[in-house]
Amino acid sequence: MHGFPVLSLILAAPFIGALIVMFTPRNSYYAPRVLSAIAASISLLASLYVLFTYNWHAGGFQFEELVPLIPALGIQYHVAVDGMSVALLILTAFIIFTGVFTSWTVPERAKEFYALLLLLVTGVFGVFMSLDLFLFFLFYELAVLPMYLLIGIWGSTKYIVPRGVFGRMFQELKVGTKEYSAMKLTLYLLFGSAFILVGILAIYKVSGQFLPQNTFDFLQLSSVHFPREFQRIFFLVIYVGFGVLAGIWPLHTWSPDGHAAAPAAGSMMHAGVLMKLGAYGVVRVGMQLMPEGALMWAWLVGTIATINIVYGALSAMWQTDLKYIIAYSSVSHMGVVMLGAATLTEPGLNGSIFQMVAHGFMTGLMFALVGLVYEKTHTRNILEMGGLGKRMPGIATFFTIGGLSSLGLPALAGFVAEFLVFLGAWKSHKWYWLIPAVAGAFFTAVYVLRALKIIFWGPFNEKYKDVPDAQGPEWVSLVVLSGLLIIMGVLPFLLLRPINAAAVELLTTIKGVLP
């Protein structure tokens, strides 16, 4: 409570970094890159400090900081972390750290790129540590918006041949261009934000009936028992609002287009971290403040999650664009996150939060790799690749590690998460959720290995005889992220202990309202 404000440090480092980067000379190559790396490193070290000093025996919110901002409206700067936040801080810190190195070769306007990236990550850190809903929403928007510019300016365009009855419509909308994708992603997420804003304001409004003053403070709000009818409606509002960002079916289609068009570091941040904001929001605001609503709607959340898992995996199988494959695999894996949460069981919730982190690292690694492959071969169509393993053994190796984590191979992070969710699914009220979950894991094995085979295996392709392997700073993200996947897979308890503390508390809240 007292002592060094480490959370503020995590938050301030990228923000101040972004400001300084904006004032570096335009022609300097190293200034924005090195400054960003330093800012990201400070956040990373501070996050690691938080992970290792967080007292998981005691649980609860720790490292609390509180500064009133607008007392009359109950708005305050209130940050603290519990086990779930700690895990997600670690995820964010590692992804931005590796993202900085992945974008080392960004060809133009490097300083604006890095400034936006740092600004975005400030927002993400803010969301994960805010205990004030106003602050929460502020940071949330800060995290969502820079993506528009990142895709619109530094994105890549995929030419789509308009076909059939949809041809004219697609042509007029410029489907597949980076401008289209940027606009689609941003509008879709703002559509979600509208729901969130309504939900948060409703909570604020109703809180006055139970508390001396209307408040946005999360801790005070969590002591409120909101009326049953209120929870029934507003859990759903919050779920849909955050669900858009979490990629719930059928509101997920921004994700493949957006992630495919975004630059590598953008997709890493977005699929790796931002989608978790959505899931985090559902759990933190939805389930923790409205446990009865969560109980009422668990069937819906879970059912949609199972659709996500199978549907995303099958869609990924059909794609030939490498980035779409990874993007759809995110849709599938976010289904695992949401399913784990919907089970409302201890293993399920643990698996859900663990999967947020595991999938973040995994998909971060995958998008970094896809970026590298695209940069070197200038194609995203896997059917034009083949035999690349010979020229890029390093990339092939890391791709295999990421893919194996994705299909849930033991000793990699994905297995721990998926298996816990399986256990949770069985223990939940709908045991049959287990079937689509397991089937999804099998389909994942099919499309991942199929993609690996088509891209890296097979006869050597003369077209790529001069293609280089990854070089210099590009290795950093590959080594760090795959190392993390292995550490999390072999020693899951490092992260599960704090996560479990948070999961148990959430379950206690929910069990408290059980009829």
Added chain:
Amino acid sequence: MNGNLLLWTLLVLLPPFVSFAWNGLVIPWRRAGKPAAYLSIVAILTSLVASLVVVKLVLADPGPHTWQAVWMPLKHAPSITVGLYLDPLAAIMLAVVALVAAMVQIYSLGYMSEEPPGSLGRYFTYHSLFAFSMLNLVAAGTLIQIYAFWELVGLCSYLLIGFWYYKPSAANAAVKAFWTTKFGDVGFAIGLVLLWAFGGSYFLPDLFHKAASGEIQAAVLSLSMLLVFFGAMGKSAQFPLHIWLPDAMEGPTPVSALIHAATMVAAGVYLVSRVFPIYTHTPEVMLFIAYIGSFTAFFAATIALVQEDIKRVLAYSTISQLGYMMAALGAGSLMAGYFHMFTHAFFKALLFLGAGSVIHAMHTNDIWKMGRLFGKMKHTALVFLIGTLALAGIPPFAGYYSKDEIVVKLFESGLTIPFLFALVTVFLTAFYMFRVIFVVFFGNKEPEGHPHESPPVMTVPMWILAILSIVAGFLFKGTFEHFFGAAAGHGAEAAEAAAHAGGHSPVALVSLVLAFAGIFFAWLIYQKEAVSHERLRNALKPLYIMLRKKYWLDDIAYFLYRRVLVDGLAFLIGWFDRYIVDGIVNFVTWLTQQSGILLRSLQNGKVQDYLYGVVLGILLILLLGAL
């Protein structure tokens, strides 16, 4: 678990990991090739020596010696643990795995000598990972840990089948192997979930206790153990999930010997043996295992009759023998099934290494391009013959003891159909193996090219396995009976049965006669050529085609994967997503855009247009007023 034993066990389990990590991380070292190979071999030899000590310690004090620690901590639900479980079953298997792995790795020095150094380093890195995973699978203390290493050996199998990844056939075989075994593992995973939910632990002693005390409902237990067996069916290539194993022969031959003959494919059998105390409480599942196993034995043997690739004959033979082991376990005899896995590991690894030696000399797998190799490759021919005699079950070779044990056990347990399958398979086995012997090593045709004997680095490991293939049967039968005979679930009855199964019962005699008959017919057709095999083939054309097509099972599997899953289901969902779900999104956007374009013309800033509007409006009002 006492400190001494723990230390020796760790000395078995860890050296391959050190070798894997070093070879994997120190890239220049790996790319140098030879250093990586030597490190890997030193590591596995260390494991081998330590494993022999472990066997000695454990046989002196059978334990079981256990240890466990929390892996995934949970608070109100049972945590998931990892640990060690050492009893004679595990200890002996540790030694077998280490021994065969060591022989195969040494042999590989010769067999893979033409590989570029970088590739060689990669090969031995995979081998170290495999040795580590397989040894840990064997010593694992909890079921979840078995599952974890089970998947890891599957990964090694995938990587090594696809070792020559630039060959499309190898690439296809690798993914096919992974998918097929993973399909079985879907069952395994669900079974694990059920066991956790109802048993509350994965620790083997806990599970044994809970199964015995009836703490887990019989129906639930049966269902979960059946699901666990699906995993074993995939891994141990039981019908109908056997289709990946013959294709796996695309990998380097030493890999086939180690992974796809002696150790990894036996993991399914090992798993069933490992949790045999649970299976004894699920008689329905045991029956299922017996039927699946014996049918697989017969089924695969028939396909082996018509294979022309020497490795594929051995592959189908492996499937068939694994079926034998499963059948024995299903019939309730841990001793017979496990003993056969033990002897089979030696002689089947030997046969593959022998086949590798032949392939190394001939540069082809086609048996019809070979012939009269006996004169040119004395060592290889001799060890191959020893392996074949052991496989065919001719006394006093190792296979005789274990196979008779199985046939007798099936007879005694009253499982008539499995017994008949097993009996016919004895004849088929002898026939197809001696078909290979006569065509490749004798026959009347000169071989193509100029075959030569392989170097000592290859022949010495083969001879070591050959000696074991001769003596392992009569030397160790007593040990196995002592430790596993009584544990067979039926107690005294089983022990008594084991006592008079020493080859004196009439059943054993019949099986021996059948084996000799198989050899005789093979001799008649392929050596003496009293009956032309071409005419035989033409006479039985439909049968021949069915066998050549492998009962069309591979085609069905391909159809299911390609046409139903990828082109069917994935296409439907993918199309639906892009054009319907996203189509609606795009349509709404388009509608908004179009209506914008349409309404824009109302505010075009031209005064005359506005004037027209005003006039029109006045006229309309007047018209309305007039009405």
